[in-house]
Amino acid sequence: MTRRELVQLGSAAAAATLLSHAARGATASPSPAPKATRVAVPAADGVRRSERPLRILILGGTGFTGPQQVRYALARGHQVTLFNRGRRPKDWPGEVEELIGDRETGDVKALAGRTWDVCIDNPTSVPHWVRDLGTVLQGKVGQYVFISSVSAYAQTDQPGMTEDAPLAPYTGPDALQETRASLIANLALFGPLKAACEAEAKKWFGEATTIIRPTLIVGPGDDSDRFTYWPARLARGGDVLAPPREDPVQFIDARDLAEWTIRLVEQRAFGVFNGVGPATPMTCGALLSGIRDALGSDATLVHTDAAFLAAQKVRPWADLPAWVPGSGATAGFSRVSNGRALATGLTFRPLATTARDTLAFWNALPAERRAQPRAGISPEREAAALTAWRAGQKT
Numbered sequence: 465m466t467r468r469e470l471v472q473l474g475s476a477a478a479a480a481t482l483l484s485h486a487a488r489g490a491t492a493s494p495s496p497a498p499k500a501t502r503v504a505v506p507a508a509d510g511v512r513r514s515e516r517p518l519r520i521l522i523l524g525g526t527g528f529t530g531p532q533q534v535r536y537a538l539a540r541g542h543q544v545t546l547f548n549r550g551r552r553p554k555d556w557p558g559e560v561e562e563l564i565g566d567r568e569t570g571d572v573k574a575l576a577g578r579t580w581d582v583c584i585d586n587p588t589s590v591p592h593w594v595r596d597l598g599t600v601l602q603g604k605v606g607q608y609v610f611i612s613s614v615s616a617y618a619q620t621d622q623p624g625m626t627e628d629a630p631l632a633p634y635t636g637p638d639a640l641q642e643t644r645a646s647l648i649a650n651l652a653l654f655g656p657l658k659a660a661c662e663a664e665a666k667k668w669f670g671e672a673t674t675i676i677r678p679t680l681i682v683g684p685g686d687d688s689d690r691f692t693y694w695p696a697r698l699a700r701g702g703d704v705l706a707p708p709r710e711d712p713v714q715f716i717d718a719r720d721l722a723e724w725t726i727r728l729v730e731q732r733a734f735g736v737f738n739g740v741g742p743a744t745p746m747t748c749g750a751l752l753s754g755i756r757d758a759l760g761s762d763a764t765l766v767h768t769d770a771a772f773l774a775a776q777k778v779r780p781w782a783d784l785p786a787w788v789p790g791s792g793a794t795a796g797f798s799r800v801s802n803g804r805a806l807a808t809g810l811t812f813r814p815l816a817t818t819a820r821d822t823l824a825f826w827n828a829l830p831a832e833r834r835a836q837p838r839a840g841i842s843p844e845r846e847a848a849a850l851t852a853w854r855a856g857q858k859t
């Protein structure tokens with residue numbers, strides 16, 4: 465399965481969501497070793513205030529992972545400024561400065577003449593957004609954090625990919641001319657443009673750059689429904705069509721990603737980090753039984769195999785979200801190394817917490833929204849595939 469096929473497998477709605485939230489060049493050079501030490505992580509039941517309050521500019525901040533950064537940064541005693549178009553006002557648990565502008569049109573004048581200790585750039589997937597920012601913030605922020613993606617890697621066939629693996633090359637005419645609209649029209653550009661954004665970031669912010677490459681981000685607030693499909697489906701009970709039991713899976717709860725991002729900037733950790741969970745390898749079998757048990761569901765998992773699913777036209781990632789085959793071209797997709805991130809204090813909530821909170825989030829959505837899931841196989845197609853699987857098992 466190629467990158468293009470992977471991107472196309474994702475539902476259009478999920479991809480559009482990713483991009484709606486959502487900076488030339490050559491493949492990024494190997495990342496320098498991060499200047500980081502192991503940190504003490506705050507206790508789960510209470511957040512300790514940071515000893516060194518920072519002035520943090522969060523670009524975006526009102527979508528999925530951004531609000532979790534804001535919440536944690538405020539709890540740690542940092543000063544927060546947000547910059548976005550102001551389309552999704554939120555109530556914050558503390559004082560937050562809110563600035564308005566539009567990255568797509570290059571309107572970043574609200575940031576001019578200001579300084580911050582840190583800038584965290586959440587929504588950017590096209591290089592001109594980074595360049596525009598660089599023109600006003602170069603030399604004005606002590607650290608620039610770019611939220612990239614594991615999709616920036618060139619290949620997904622090698623297990624154990626570290627941050628030094630080759631990045632996807634952009635082969636179009638000029639990456640700086642790409643817009644969010646041109647990206648939405650050609651989603652296969654997503655990885656190459658994230659890689660080009662990373663190169664642009666290093667051009668403008670140099671050694672002050674930190675790049676985080678998350679895997680699938682999950683949890684409350686996720687409007688792609690990819691991981692959410694599983695808690696919602698398992699809560700419904702009955703026989704559940706499931707991917708191969710032993711195939712690997714990787715994901716990260718948005719809250720774990722956000723809290724670690726804030727701890728990274730507190731450490732002044734520079735360089736590149738894969739933002740990938742869980743802490744140790746997890747199979748699809750362990751993921752789905754873990755969610756089922758956390759929810760107290762009596763669902764029966766019917767694990768199948770990749771050849772059967774392909775024959776039934778059950779698509780990885782889209783119909784059975786969070787899963788891609790653990791062999792061949794995608795053998796490394798869900799086996800990305802997180803060693804460097806763990807050494808800087810990336811921690812994980814229990815799967816049960818993520819599962820329960822995600823289901824609560826889903827159940828609180830309006831019925832009309834829940835009737836239009838953006839990922840996951842329909843009940844009718846699932847039933848047909850289960851019937852075919854059972855028939856095949858009897859012959």
Ligand SMILES: NC(=O)c1ccc[n+]([C@@H]2O[C@H](COP(=O)([O-])OP(=O)(O)OC[C@H]3O[C@@H](n4cnc5c(N)ncnc54)[C@H](OP(=O)(O)O)[C@@H]3O)[C@@H](O)[C@H]2O)c1
Pocket residue numbers: 482484485486523524525526527528529530531547548549550551552565566567568569586587588589611612613614677678679680681682
């Ligand atoms: N979801 C995944 O599984 C996944 C996986 C790997 C990497 N990632 C990356 O993770 C990042 C996550 O982003 P998020 O959505 O969670 O971030 P977020 O900061 O929570 O939300 C996106 C923010 O961007 C703002 N925004 C959108 N268009 C804008 C524009 N033209 N100008 C200024 N602000 C704009 C939105 O506010 P307004 O609408 O009010 O402007 C919103 O505040 C993305 O870079 C994504 O590529 C995601």
